[in-house]
Amino acid sequence: RFDRMGAGGPLFIDVTWHPAGDPGSDKETSSMIIANTAVNYCGLETILHMTCCNQTKDDITGHLQKAKRLGLKNIMALRGDPAGEEWEEEVDGFNYAVDLVKHIRNEFDDYFDICVAGYPKGHPEAESYEADLRHLKEKVFAGADFIITQLFFQPQTFLKFMKDCQAIGITCPIIPGIFPIQGYHSLRQLVKLSKLEVPQEIKDVIEPIKDNDAAIRNYGVELAVSMCRELLDSGMVHGLHFYTLNREVATTEVLKRLGIWKEDPRRPLPWAVSAHPKRRVEDVRPIFWASRPKSYIYRTQEWDDFPNGRWGNSSSPAFGELKDYYLFYLKSKSPREELLKMWGEELTGEESVFEVFTCYITGEPNRNGYKVTCMPWNDDPLATETNLLKDQLEKVNRRGILTINSQPNINGKPSTDPIVGWGPSGGYVFQKAYLEFFTSSEIVTALLKVLKKYELRVNYHIVNVKGQNITNAPDLQPNAVTWGIFPGREIIQPTVVDPVSFLSWKDEAFALWIEQWAKLYEEESPSRMIIQYIHDNYYLVNLVDNDFPLENCLWQVVEDTFELLN
């Protein structure tokens, strides 16, 4: 969902904070970890909401420290709802959002951008509209950088509020909160929660169609578009904030109709760039984790510097040891039963493993009728780009070249190419053909003979689980396999085959056989022993065809190898 919503090019997204749901914990569904995912894995600038009432100073400081550690830069400072029915002030406690704003500025100086909430109709609990404006001013003067408003139903409501703010000296940006009505019940609930009143003219339209979801949605979009137009046309509004309630359709539709949805969002790099402040300069990664970007970010989260421009063999930072907890953290998210259906309840030999790989490539159901939509080395179904190689990949997997990563060669396609393009427009992107696979020692022996013929053209790294390593890479230097040339810029080379980090990847790649696959089966079971055998005896191989302007020769290398074996 983040990826789909992010495709429209939002300036930032919000993650709300529910004190009852353990929002600062390490659970995958906690506010903190969801914001972490948005920033680090999806590259979305994120505002983490945070409430302060009924919490200790230490708790709050702990949350903020954790947020900072994860690379979050923005906090929406809120009071939060009282624990009971009635609001009671705590002496020396956090009673208002302004207390949280002050605390953040005291403890973290200017590190965080702070947003606060504005109420165009006044906060329901405020003594008056004017008194609420004064509270807002206090929040801003305590150090908030900008304001997002509660939802409202009429543009005049916002415009009047904005003028009133300015009149009392609030000069920071104020972003209107837009709520596209998406259904009768969600509207009723929201209104109840926010203690807002729906204007009579809107009620008049909605009541008669309240059982017609589609009609209400259409009306909601219509209303939002016309409100946004009026706000933007006023010249006072420079951004819109949408209350999506985690649903993307209505907001996307409104943005498209307003003409501010990015139709062709350019990928700045071929992989998702992290929004972590430390990682912003990062523009080179090893190709090995291409299908496991989350794992790569996790393993490099402690790095102080990220490669910028070049990887450099001496500068490649250490990946550290592959710890058990790490593999545990990165275990497959799919339930065991599902994995067994995909990868086989019972394996009868190495060939059953070949079959699983082949089904993953082709998208065809396996012998039990289940599609193989993920593999231990690939979080997602096969990428569009790799599909360019589908027929070839299918052929070699059937015969025991168990591919886990590949890319075709590209000799200067426009950077706007819908499949392989990335980076600013007007540029050209290039790739060297890449193929990475597990295979038996028998095939490796033949492959090495064949590679002699391709010595000057193909670079290879061949390693087994014990770390026996065969390579022709010159001086262990990285090989750039994806690069782009753009108007008015330096060359960007976002993907490299780096011999040093390959050995770290090797540990992970072999461990995944056991952690994700072998452990699905009983100890000592034949299925488990088959995977264990592969883990102990197969080699992990990567091949690069350096001659990118010519036809990819790696398939010929594999073909020659099979021929030699016959």
Added chain:
Amino acid sequence: RFDRMGAGGPLFIDVTWHPAGDPGSDKETSSMIIANTAVNYCGLETILHMTCCNQTKDDITGHLQKAKRLGLKNIMALRGDPAGEEWEEEVDGFNYAVDLVKHIRNEFDDYFDICVAGYPKGHPEAESYEADLRHLKEKVFAGADFIITQLFFQPQTFLKFMKDCQAIGITCPIIPGIFPIQGYHSLRQLVKLSKLEVPQEIKDVIEPIKDNDAAIRNYGVELAVSMCRELLDSGMVHGLHFYTLNREVATTEVLKRLGIWKEDPRRPLPWAVSAHPKRRVEDVRPIFWASRPKSYIYRTQEWDDFPNGRWGNSSSPAFGELKDYYLFYLKSKSPREELLKMWGEELTGEESVFEVFTCYITGEPNRNGYKVTCMPWNDDPLATETNLLKDQLEKVNRRGILTINSQPNINGKPSTDPIVGWGPSGGYVFQKAYLEFFTSSEIVTALLKVLKKYELRVNYHIVNVKGQNITNAPDLQPNAVTWGIFPGREIIQPTVVDPVSFLSWKDEAFALWIEQWAKLYEEESPSRMIIQYIHDNYYLVNLVDNDFPLENCLWQVVEDTFELLN
């Protein structure tokens, strides 16, 4: 000569030290500055000879400090010839080469590699051959890293010497000094100086042909080749040192016949890489100094870091102010009369300047019958590569687009291409078309209108002497205009158009009009005023065509500009 001799790929070259010739001074012909040129401008690893007798400790330390500052890493430690006829020991002075070796190790630790001289027949002043071997051992044990021998005439002389050295525990490398006889008189003089005896069988051949230079040279080459073969075949010799007496023909011939002359020396980068230890990582430079590399090295000699992999707009180090002494140092080496013949005794208008530029491009003589072989912005005659653009350049210079730098676009030529190739073999090199010129404000006005049509394709920087700067470069980022893709390596982008350093180059480029050209003429003279007018009113323009796979559009840009002006 360095470039021609360097083409054979020597491990290092030697620069001798003549105490009488002020060898440590800043004169252009001093040993120190010649070694500096070899290392920094020609990229040749260099051994600077240094003698010690009749010199104070402070003098010697001063020389060594200066050598270190200039990036010299290797010293040949010698005693030197006595001041008078007879040798007198100085108490506490430097009396032997070993004193210098000790001094270098004491004062500079391991910074310098130290070479000492070995005498295969014993030093002429030594008490005995054995005593001389003991002196050599002292020098080695005092810290010398290797030995180069005095010349000798028979391979057995060297092989015996080497065994004798080993027998008394000298285990460092010993490189035989080879002297290809190049003429009767030079041989006689050398023999007199070195107090060596020429074997009878050589005398027997030479005496009868002593007036036939060619015959002696051929014999000398023949003799050297057969001696080198025998030395190399012995398996004890891993390198040869040639006494060239600054003449390259005989040595080149010997090396070619031995098969150890590098036939196709690969340029590691498109510009000459400096051998300065600090500069070894340097692999990006702005294109502006392409025809004035010496100036670039001079202006950046104080830098502590050199760009490696990327230039980076924030990291581009400061060039510092353009000082008068700097321009003075970099004045043309040609005498005033010669420059006047090339650039005109008397200018009659801007058109006479256009003519000079045009003659430089075409290689045709000017109206007074003299060829224009250099310009203030170009140390050398036009490069082979630029000649690809000769016809176009001629046309535009005639009309007042006064070009000082240009390169054609290249879309993936093999790195072994004899004209544009560089870097390891098996790679591909690329360029964006580049054009840099001075031109009048009238032409600039038209050019800017034309450039609107090319906004997305062409990057430009247009600046006058006052620093008024017009550009469409995004965020003042550098634009890579030369790059190479090689097997098993990261991308190399050795040349960039960097907007920040362009302004430093601008100061130099405008100053050269005055320093090198205007000042040839009397103050207040019409010729001088013409150059001064150009300096004050013209613009310096650079254009990059980002669309390197298409036909270079820069000529069309200029054509369109002229059309608009008509």
